[in-house]
Amino acid sequence: MARGLSVRRPSTAPAWLLLGPACAVLVLLFVVPIGYVLLLSVTDPRLGLAHYQRIFTAPVYTRILVNTFVTSLIVTGLCLVLGYPVAYVITRRPGRVATLLLTIVAMSFWTGFLVRTYAWLVILGGKGPVASSYLALGLGKAPQLLFTTLSSTLGMTHILLPYMILALYAVMKKIDPNHLKAAASLGARPGAGFREVFLPLSLPGVVNGSLLVFVTCLGFFVTPVLLGTPRDMMISQLINQQIEELLAWGFASAVAVVLLAATLLVLAIYNRFAGLDRLWG
Amino acid sequence: MLAVILAVLVALFLVAPIVIVVPMSFSTAISFEFPPPGYGLGYYAKYFTSEEWLAPTLNSLVIAVGAMVLTMLLVVPASFGYVRYRFRGKAVVNLLLMSPLIVPHVVSALAYYGFLGRAKLTGTHLGVILAHGVLAVPVAFLVISATLKGFDQNLERAAMSAGAGPFRTFFHVTLPVLRPGMLVGALFAFLSSFNEAVVALFIGGREAATLPKKMYESIRLESDPVIAVVSTLLVSAVVLGVLIAVFMRGRSVHAS
Numbered sequence A: 001m002a003r004g005l006s007v008r009r010p011s012t013a014p015a016w017l018l019l020g021p022a023c024a025v026l027v028l029l030f031v032v033p034i035g036y037v038l039l040l041s042v043t044d045p046r047l048g049l050a051h052y053q054r055i056f057t058a059p060v061y062t063r064i065l066v067n068t069f070v071t072s073l074i075v076t077g078l079c080l081v082l083g084y085p086v087a088y089v090i091t092r093r094p095g096r097v098a099t100l101l102l103t104i105v106a107m108s109f110w111t112g113f114l115v116r117t118y119a120w121l122v123i124l125g126g127k128g129p130v131a132s133s134y135l136a137l138g139l140g141k142a143p144q145l146l147f148t149t150l151s152s153t154l155g156m157t158h159i160l161l162p163y164m165i166l167a168l169y170a171v172m173k174k175i176d177p178n179h180l181k182a183a184a185s186l187g188a189r190p191g192a193g194f195r196e197v198f199l200p201l202s203l204p205g206v207v208n209g210s211l212l213v214f215v216t217c218l219g220f221f222v223t224p225v226l227l228g229t230p231r232d233m234m235i236s237q238l239i240n241q242q243i244e245e246l247l248a249w250g251f252a253s254a255v256a257v258v259l260l261a262a263t264l265l266v267l268a269i270y271n272r273f274a275g276l277d278r279l280w281g
Numbered sequence B: 001m002l003a004v005i006l007a008v009l010v011a012l013f014l015v016a017p018i019v020i021v022v023p024m025s026f027s028t029a030i031s032f033e034f035p036p037p038g039y040g041l042g043y044y045a046k047y048f049t050s051e052e053w054l055a056p057t058l059n060s061l062v063i064a065v066g067a068m069v070l071t072m073l074l075v076v077p078a079s080f081g082y083v084r085y086r087f088r089g090k091a092v093v094n095l096l097l098m099s100p101l102i103v104p105h106v107v108s109a110l111a112y113y114g115f116l117g118r119a120k121l122t123g124t125h126l127g128v129i130l131a132h133g134v135l136a137v138p139v140a141f142l143v144i145s146a147t148l149k150g151f152d153q154n155l156e157r158a159a160m161s162a163g164a165g166p167f168r169t170f171f172h173v174t175l176p177v178l179r180p181g182m183l184v185g186a187l188f189a190f191l192s193s194f195n196e197a198v199v200a201l202f203i204g205g206r207e208a209a210t211l212p213k214k215m216y217e218s219i220r221l222e223s224d225p226v227i228a229v230v231s232t233l234l235v236s237a238v239v240l241g242v243l244i245a246v247f248m249r250g251r252s253v254h255a256s
Helices: A012-043 A050-057 A059-092 A098-109 A113-124 A131-136 A149-172 A177-185 A190-218 A222-227 A233-246 A249-273 A277-278 B002-025 B041-049 B051-084 B090-102 B104-118 B125-135 B137-149 B154-161 B168-193 B198-203 B211-224 B227-255
Strands: none
Touching: A012 A249, A012 B051, A012 B090, A012 B104, A012 B125, A050 A059, A050 A249, A059 A098, A059 A149, A059 A190, A059 A249, A059 B002, A098 A149, A098 B002, A098 B211, A098 B227, A113 A131, A113 B002, A113 B211, A113 B227, A149 A190, A149 A222, A149 B002, A177 A190, A177 A233, A177 B227, A190 A249, A222 A233, A222 B211, A233 A249, A233 B090, A233 B104, A233 B198, A249 A277, A249 B104, B002 B090, B002 B227, B041 B051, B041 B227, B051 B090, B051 B125, B051 B137, B051 B168, B051 B211, B051 B227, B090 B137, B104 B125, B104 B137, B104 B198, B125 B137, B125 B168, B125 B198, B137 B168, B198 B211, B211 B227
């Protein structure tokens, strides 16, 4: 640390002294375990690419891949549609409303997945408020809401929405309000000002938020298990099932590698066009 | 105006499910029933006397503190090394430090299940602490390196030219200025472990079962209403934390 303070002579030795422990631990306790999964996927129980062949050819598994992808797209779309107005209002109407909205977003962001998943079990359950309002309104017995595609989509959207809003807000708050004033003074109506000026400037936030939600959704586990149906299984559920019920290490590892590869592919596309630093910064 | 109405509706959608757990925790129903048929403190009594729930609560706290300490021990020096020096392979180091954020948690969970299982560390506190400590590195690194980038090094130069040694400068100038950022980084690391479910589910076992793992199992296997009590306590902690943050932010805005 002491050496870190002398900046005149740029030597890289102290940098490695400072970074060494973190890098060593990450290699040993992260890269190696992930590498072990990679290795298992082609060696367990015997050497070869049989697991991968099975994943991409057996209809049971291709359906799970497609379903994961489609579900993630739907959840991302829903988060975007629901999140955009919230981020917009927080940015453009500073004051009590914005503070309240931001507080609510932060609250739900920090509330654990399991608390929120449990809440949806109550809301959509057979003895929940939706079912009882059906009865109260004389509509008869409510349809089965829990353990359906609808309930797991709703749950995942609810959980990932704060991420989308915060990603949108991070970009929107940097948009100079003078741009909009300039547009207005040049005769643009509020609608046109939004469409021509604000919306295009907010697009990086749209991309960041969508990427974040989509990638998280690809690997979502807890919520689809607890709220969804086995019929629309997601990739992560398949991994868990193969390990928990069948102890099929090789196959589970291959599925995990496919999930990892899909995630990396999405991130690589983003990196190509925007640069990952922008996502984290 | 339309946007405001939409935003408020979405905010209701966000907050209503979180609020609903509060009345549920005072319910007397034996299953998930809303509105509750009657109110009482029965499930609070059950939570605070049941080993089955208190043990995972304690585990979660111990593991989150352990993971936070591990993360900070790695990330604080690493951030200094990363921000203050130019060296070859910086991009690779950055990617390495951020990799736990890139890999889906279920993949990491599987990896740890296999790897820590071989080292006989699954189902132990140490195993979960190691895994959670590593997984929290990216978020802590982001926060602390950002704080460090905003640090004006002239402060250190001034202290040194005024005769302070490097250690004195570090402990009397650098550290105090960076403290808020470090605290935020530590808090994020703590919460990242405390809220983490998937890895804990795979490697926690019985001995090191965390609260999210216990909640998952209680929903899946028995629909135990005590989960409403746990949820209410967790939500209260979050509300308190966020209100403090909003209050502090308001104060700093007024001050500046």
